[in-house]
Amino acid sequence: MSHTLHAPPVQSDTLVNRCQNREEDAWTELVQRYGPLVRMIASSFGLRRADVEDIAQQTWIRVYEGIRSVREPDRVRAWIVTVTRREALRHLNRRTNGELPIGDQQYFDMADEQPCPEQHVLLGAELDAALAAVAKLPEAQRRLLILLFGAQAVSYDEISARLGIPRGSIGPTRARLLRQLQYALDGWRS
Template sequence: MPSFTPESPDPSNAELLSAAAGGDQDAWNTLVARYGRLVWSVARSFRLSPADTADLSQTAWLRLVENLGSITESERLGAWLATTTRREAIRLLRRRNREIPADEQEEQSDEGADGPEERILVDDEYRQLRAAMAQLPERCRTLLRVLAADSGASYAQLSAAMGLPIGSIGPTRARCLEKLRAHMS
């Protein structure tokens, strides 16, 4: 396997992972530059505070460090990072729900609402949206969450993370939104 050099025009993920596992900081920096926006966008899609989003992003990168030598499908590194970030976010949210007393959770959900009528309408809309999203295939849910995060992730990064051809992301998004509209009706 050829070794990574910072001058390489487009090193493969396998080269970068191998070099990073060997302690090469330039290889690690290249991985972060290549997938950092993707990790950040998946983390942001969970609507956490900026501090929690940053912590979640760092945790995802830590998981990569811990697994540098065990990733066998290096061409699917983007998907691995997206999945890892999602799993860490879910773990964080579950832990947070266990730590916050129920009465404080209600107070937090009340923030920003004008009155009881508006809260009921907003809660109902969110409930309908969550129910409609739950009926979508996982691929649609993931794509819509990442795109809704307005992360600036490029179609190339989305393509690598989700295993979709670049040209099919827009049409897939349109089909997913159409399915979501149908479920909302």
């Protein structure tokens, strides 16, 4: 799986057109490319990991159902962001049986709010910077991040077996890598 990090990315418009034609490898690439973003957005709502994964799964179902209606393929990232936010809001609404506690009205206000073009550009640039920072990591560290934050949850025991590293070193290594990536992103932002 790590060899995909080295392949040149397919242009968004080409990728979307291939997804609209239901090409399986294009769907795999779309999910790999935007899966971390989908989980990051869902996580920003303060939900448990299982809820985040449910939202991610529902988001990809909605994307699959609606991809043929995308008229501006170069804006697919913005569309996926919007779909994810709406799915997170639906999830929150279902979780509270249709009633939000006082003070959480902001979630409904966000549903109708469309991010401005500048936010799309910044989000895209930040994602590109994060991917570039990950690409600069040694192969073993990239593999660890993929197993930790990939589309499917992998236990520390399985990671230990796959990568041949002690289970007890995974958490500290994860924390060190996240600090390193945070430092790289902080440098990019300033």
